[in-house]
Amino acid sequence: MNYYYITGTSRGIGRALAENILNSQNNFIYGISRNEAITHSNFEQITLDLANIEKVKNFTFHQHKDAELIALINNAGILGIIMQVGRFELEEITLGFNVNSIAPAILMNKFIATFQDQRCKKIILNIGSSAGRNPQPSWSNYCSSKAALDMYSQVIAEEQKDHDPAKRINIFSLAPGFVETNMQKMIRKTKHKDFKNVGDFISYKEFGILSKPQEVAEQILSIISHYEKHTEVLLDVRKIEKK
Numbered sequence: 569m570n571y572y573y574i575t576g577t578s579r580g581i582g583r584a585l586a587e588n589i590l591n592s593q594n595n596f597i598y599g600i601s602r603n604e605a606i607t608h609s610n611f612e613q614i615t616l617d618l619a620n621i622e623k624v625k626n627f628t629f630h631q632h633k634d635a636e637l638i639a640l641i642n643n644a645g646i647l648g649i650i651m652q653v654g655r656f657e658l659e660e661i662t663l664g665f666n667v668n669s670i671a672p673a674i675l676m677n678k679f680i681a682t683f684q685d686q687r688c689k690k691i692i693l694n695i696g697s698s699a700g701r702n703p704q705p706s707w708s709n710y711c712s713s714k715a716a717l718d719m720y721s722q723v724i725a726e727e728q729k730d731h732d733p734a735k736r737i738n739i740f741s742l743a744p745g746f747v748e749t750n751m752q753k754m755i756r757k758t759k760h761k762d763f764k765n766v767g768d769f770i771s772y773k774e775f776g777i778l779s780k781p782q783e784v785a786e787q788i789l790s791i792i793s794h795y796e797k798h799t800e801v802l803l804d805v806r807k808i809e810k811k
Contacts, residue, residue, distance in 0.1 A: 570637040576644030584781035618671035642672040664709035
């Protein structure tokens, strides 16, 4: 049996990914999100607000003695308020880092502590962002918190080299490209005075550059299925050949 723990399964990439995975009866998903959106015999909803770090600290993974694969996909993320530094309420800064960096770090720590010694295929796949690798004005919290996720992933990859290959956990941080999600809709509604590059994102929609969540979900599953072909920790969906 293959077991997937996926954050943010109520919409967007997370929901598309879960629906794709559930096409096989050999897969079971634990969906971690604030709202339940999927009903399936092989899907269990875990209601958890990733912004509430005290609640995240209490999360525990199950034991899966029959597992062929155990995967953690940190998909949930938040763009937050779009504005320049100096204008934020402190809570807005905390929120972005809690959801995008701290909660995923806690889940990864717990995942490794729980499954490190289990002999099966184990993968952590974080949904990062090209914004974490290229600064975008008015996105300081998002860019920085996604950059932290990238670095955390790279450090774990270095640490895993010290483990027995049969027990090693494979980890990737994937920039999914421009995807038509609620985040993109919010960006396009931003006023130019708050985000000078808003016109670029409006043009991405107008010229059909945005990918569908289902397309990115297929790419994610391809990475998991062929993980041994990817030697780099930081991946960009736009640079991966489609299967």
